[in-house]
Amino acid sequence: MLRTTLAATLVVASLLAPTAAGAETATRAETGGDGIPALTDSRGRVVTLRGWNLADKSHSGDAALSAITEKHFRDMRAKGYNTARLLVFWDDLEPRPGQYSQAYLRKIERVLDWAAKHDVKVILDAHQDIFGPAFESRGIPAWATRTDGLPFKKHPDDWFSEYFEPAVQRAFTHLYEDEDLQRAQARMWRVLADRFEDHPAVFGYDPINEPMGEMREGEDLATAARRIERDQITPMYNRIADAIRQVDRDSWIFVEPTPIVGEGVPTGMGKIDDPKVVYAPHFYNGTMEAGGDYDPSARWIENYEAAVTQYAKEHKVPLAVGEWGPLNNSLPNMNRFYREAMASLGRYSSGWTGWEWCYGAGYCAVDAAGAFRANKELTAEPYAEAVAGRVRSDAYDASAGAYRLEYEAAGRRGSRVTELSLPEGEWKVAVTGKAVSVRKGQRVWVYAVPGARVVVTVNHG
Numbered sequence: 382m383l384r385t386t387l388a389a390t391l392v393v394a395s396l397l398a399p400t401a402a403g404a405e406t407a408t409r410a411e412t413g414g415d416g417i418p419a420l421t422d423s424r425g426r427v428v429t430l431r432g433w434n435l436a437d438k439s440h441s442g443d444a445a446l447s448a449i450t451e452k453h454f455r456d457m458r459a460k461g462y463n464t465a466r467l468l469v470f471w472d473d474l475e476p477r478p479g480q481y482s483q484a485y486l487r488k489i490e491r492v493l494d495w496a497a498k499h500d501v502k503v504i505l506d507a508h509q510d511i512f513g514p515a516f517e518s519r520g521i522p523a524w525a526t527r528t529d530g531l532p533f534k535k536h537p538d539d540w541f542s543e544y545f546e547p548a549v550q551r552a553f554t555h556l557y558e559d560e561d562l563q564r565a566q567a568r569m570w571r572v573l574a575d576r577f578e579d580h581p582a583v584f585g586y587d588p589i590n591e592p593m594g595e596m597r598e599g600e601d602l603a604t605a606a607r608r609i610e611r612d613q614i615t616p617m618y619n620r621i622a623d624a625i626r627q628v629d630r631d632s633w634i635f636v637e638p639t640p641i642v643g644e645g646v647p648t649g650m651g652k653i654d655d656p657k658v659v660y661a662p663h664f665y666n667g668t669m670e671a672g673g674d675y676d677p678s679a680r681w682i683e684n685y686e687a688a689v690t691q692y693a694k695e696h697k698v699p700l701a702v703g704e705w706g707p708l709n710n711s712l713p714n715m716n717r718f719y720r721e722a723m724a725s726l727g728r729y730s731s732g733w734t735g736w737e738w739c740y741g742a743g744y745c746a747v748d749a750a751g752a753f754r755a756n757k758e759l760t761a762e763p764y765a766e767a768v769a770g771r772v773r774s775d776a777y778d779a780s781a782g783a784y785r786l787e788y789e790a791a792g793r794r795g796s797r798v799t800e801l802s803l804p805e806g807e808w809k810v811a812v813t814g815k816a817v818s819v820r821k822g823q824r825v826w827v828y829a830v831p832g833a834r835v836v837v838t839v840n841h842g
Contacts, residue, residue, distance in 0.1 A: 417690060419772075420659065420699045420731035423631065424796040426767040430502065430584075430701055430732030431760075431802070432464030433457060433746055435492075436739070438510070438519050445473045446488045454499040456751055457738055461804040461823055463766050465501050466587065466703060466734040467492060468508040471569055472522040478565065481572050489577070496582035504635055504734070505573060506587035506703070511543045512552050520590070525562055527555040541670075550595035557594070557613035566617070567624035578629035585633035587661060587703060588621040591640045606641040607649025614638070615651040622655040635661035637703060638692075643667075645684030647691045658698045659731070662689045664705035664722070672709045675718035682725050690729050702726060702733040706744055711755040719759035720779055727777065735760060761804035763839040769796040769829065782841030790816070790829035801825040803839065811838045 420428040437448035449467075457465065473485045489505075496503045509520025516526075516533055533548035543549060556562050570588060577583045594609030596602070618636045625634060636658055638648035643665040666681050668674075675681075693700040705722070707715065726733055739745040746757050753761070762777045763784035770790040777784045788799070801810075803823040810825055812818045814835035819826045829835045 416697075417693045417729055418697055418699050420633065420701065422767055424767075424769070425791070426769045426796050426799070427765075427772055428731065428767050429764050430464040430734065431762075431764055431766075432462040432466070432501070432732075432734045433738035434466045434468065434506075434704060434734050434736050436468045436508070436737050438468070438508075441470070441473050441519070442476075443484070445470075445485055446492055449492055451495040451498070453738055454495045454501050456747070458499045458501055459805065459823070460753075461761050461763075461802045462738075463500070463502060463802055464504070464584070464732065464734055465496060465738070466504045466506050467496075468506050468590075469573070470519050471507055471509075471525075471566075472514050472519060474573070475522060475565075475569055478524055481569075486572075486576050490580070493577065493580050493582045497580070501582065502584035503582045504585045504587055504633075504703075505577065505583065506590055506635075507570070507573075508590040510590070511540065512549050515552070516543065516546075516549055521552070521556060525556065525565060526552050527559070527562075528552055544593045545596070550593070553593055553609075554595045554613075557617055563617070563620055567620050570621050571624040571628060574625045574632070575628040578632060583632060585635050585659065586625060587635040587637065588618060589637070590703075591637060591663065592617075593639055602641060603646045606639040606646065610638050610649040611651055615653065618650075618653045619655075622653060622658070626655065631657070633657045633659050633699075635659045635701065635703060637661050637663065640665065642688060643685065645681065645688045647688045650692060652696050653698075658696075660689070660693045660696070660698050660700045661703040662700075664702045664726075664733075666707075669707035669709075669718075674709075674712040675707070675714040677714065677717060677721070682721055686725050686729060693729070699731045700729060701731045704736045705733060706735045706737075706746075708744060710757060715756045716759070719756045723759060723762065723779070758804075763801065763803050763808060765837075766800040766802050767798075769799045770835075773834075784837075784839040786835075786837040788835055790814075790831060790833045790835055793831045795831070797828050797831075799827040799829065799835075799837075801827070801837065801839070807842055809840045809842070811840075812836070 422428050435449050435453055437446050440447050469489055475481050493503055511518040513521035513526055515523045528548035528551050531547035531551050533546045536542045592614050594613055596605040622634050634655055634657060636653055638650050640663055642648055642662045736744050740747055740749050748754055765775060765786050768788050770788045773787040775786050810820060812827055815833035816827050816829035816835045827837060
């Protein structure tokens with residue numbers, strides 16, 4: 382499709398083509414991100430991720446991933462989103478020790494093929510909620526769950542509190558500390574990466590969703606989280622990164638702290654010794670998770686931003702938020718929340734994936750007819766998916782419906798093509814500088830002369 386779209390510009394493109402292969406990188410210091418590096422693609426372009434999680438927690442075995450269809454990717458792309466964080470489950474991949482389900486791998490591949498067809502990047506997320514099937518959830522297989530006989534009980538009205546049940550906490554300790562389980566988890570990731578490292582849709586890997594751990598007597602939650610992140614989660618990520626790099630040298634690895642960071646607690650996680658790491662915290666507030674309204678006076682967004690940027694600056698890694706979005710979007714302050722959250726994310730992150738793209742109520746982005754649910758439309762903005770050069774400024778003014786990108790095009794060894802995505806609706810695009818643009822629907826491609834100063838403006842209406 383892209384080749385057909387751009388066929389009329391082949392002459393211009395050939396004139397602007399680089400003279401040699403190469404990649405130039407950029408940092409978020411060049412985009413106002415206070416020294417946080419930017420995500421880049423294989424062509425060295427500065428990348429922004431905007432998208433949603435795709436989840437099918439209800440089906441497993443022969444029915445695994447059956448709730449996710451091509452429609453999800455087609456609809457997401459039509460509304461301007463370019464990224465999906467796809468939930469996959471270790472218990473489906475390896476139902477018995479050392480026996481990997483080829484049927485499940487084929488199901489994942491089918492979903493990835495749909496993503497590639499619609500030009501959506503995918504982050505493969507090894508998801509867990511309350512550890513796994515041993516606790517009536519999904520994630521780590523029952524055969525890899527060790528509780529030492531400690532008790533567990535369900536909390537139907539507060540599922541997150543199940544993380545603090547003694548059996549669940551001990552299971553995390555064994556996962557982090559038992560050498561055979563360490564090897565099993567690393568092997569599982571090597572199998573996934575080996576199968577999908579060449580797939581055009583795969584952009585990165587998220588080794589474990591919302592890792593937790595076992596609190597010690599006398600510890601408060603923040604102290605325990607920092608210790609677990611430092612002493613157990615950091616080594617785990619290094620082990621998994623080593624396993625992935627045995628088969629995939631290029632994809633990004635998205636590492637998460639414990640969910641406690643959502644309350645504005647800086648992580649205790651140490652350095653992950655890998656050149657392509659993304660810090661990927663989640664952006665949830667306890668009050669809103671319980672169905673409450675946003676309280677601007679609590680300064681939660683400001684505190685969260687200060688906490689999560691600390692790690693990215695210290696370790697010089699990009700930052701992309703893996704999950705966010707409140708349960709009840711229609712409360713009085715939610716319009717303000719989405720506006721302030723989007724502005725904050727735009728200041729420091731290389732993008733985000735919201736929770737979740739589904740057709741219904743609750744957290745769903747859209748309703749059964751595919752229309753945005755209350756205030757979710759505020760997540761759809763014009764943005765630069767990939768910038769071929771050094772970003773000087775990049776901002777969207779929601780009140781004016783105006784987006785402006787200024788960049789210095791890459792040198793002769795860099796990519797020529799900058800890509801923009803527009804939400805649904807009427808948008809006017811203008812380009813100044815030594816560059817030309819091609820537009821098809823909600824996509825814009827800008828070709829610039831090496832080193833040119835280019836300004837792209839997008840206005841609604």
